[in-house]
Amino acid sequence: MRVLLAEDDKDTAAFIVRGLQEHGHVTDHVTCGPDALLSGIEQEYDVMVFDRMMPGLDGLSLLKSLRVAGNTTPAIFLTAVSGIHDRVEGLAVAEDYLVKPFAFAELYARLCSLTRRPVLKTESTALMCGDLAMNLLTRTITRGKRALQLQPTEFRLLEYFLRNQGQVITRTMLLESVWDLHFDPKTNVVETHISRLRAKLNDGNEPCLLRTVRGAGYILDKPSAS
Template identity: 55%
Template sequence: MRILVIEDDATTGDYIAQGLQQEGHTVEWSRNGRDGLIVAQTHDFDVLVVDRMLPGLDGLSLVRTLRAAKNLTPALFLTALGGVDDRIEGLNAGGDDYLVKPFAFGELSARLNALARRPQMREATVLAAGDLRMDLIARSVTRGDQEIDLMPREFALLECLLRRKGRVQTRTMLLEAVWDLNFDPQTNVVESHISRLRAKIDRPFETEIIRTVRGAGYRIDP
């Protein structure tokens, strides 16, 4: 599994990360709530391990923000707050499980495996923004009543932007998601494909769909 651990305590975080890696999982570790939220929003994980009391952004607010953005990645709260009201609050915030510190690593591992086995809500097969619609099954794109013919990379780029509607996607994020490339400062492949995409879905119409966020990247507004 790909697991994101959001834990500010160095000893606990290192213990969890090493244990999960020894079991064969890929683990990323964020040490504060704000960084953890960014990583959770911009990368795909099978499950999250979230401490409740985090610097920058507390765990409850972090999970609430993810759920509001339709991010349904299973989240396990790991915390010293073990009262009944605390557990209820965590589950109501969007948590899928709750484990109290101190904990046995074997129990943590078993709970994460159980969360990963749960069927997730069916992913949307039609993405939309304004009058732009993308049908992922039919592999078609329309704006209003006009069908738009896209090349495979253009389709993948637009899908990436639509799936993260309202959030800025940096050049590096798009390179990794669409071309499976690490950051290369010499390539302009993102810019050239954005330009070609705009020529097809923006310029023939009155309203622009793709926004440039200067110095940051690109975004499609909800």
């Protein structure tokens, strides 16, 4: 197993590198986000371990950039940032999330589990959730036999939900991923577009696919069987 480790704390990094070496694995260790980005683009790894807070480029932005560049290597965040919002935000792009302090045995078990998972192909041109279907080539959307007409922002919003279906998506995640805003504009732009999209998805007789999770965000998922 070849591991990319991005960790700026020397003691933590040495602890992980030593543990992996004892199990016969190779670790490339970098101490800042830009170096990790370069390594992730130029080299191939079996799994990646990223701290959330690093010099130059934080772990979340780092992994998002790698995903945009086509890197599908499974990744785990290893961080002291432990809030529910932070976990949800991290798991939207990474496959696992482990909070410091940690036991090496648990980290190693999670790394082995990640390397056994099949790698998912990226950028599918057909996205589906129940009877809802989006074709990215023709930019058409249907629910059952009904065609949906969406505005460009609504289309991007729905595409993001479809790519992350079954996960709770926060308002901050939507502002960053759909509107490319890395600050809160203090408006109801997200809520307004969610309301419009939900109205177009549901004609009144269909099960609700896009739900509000009180105090957390939104989730797009198949309706549960009755």
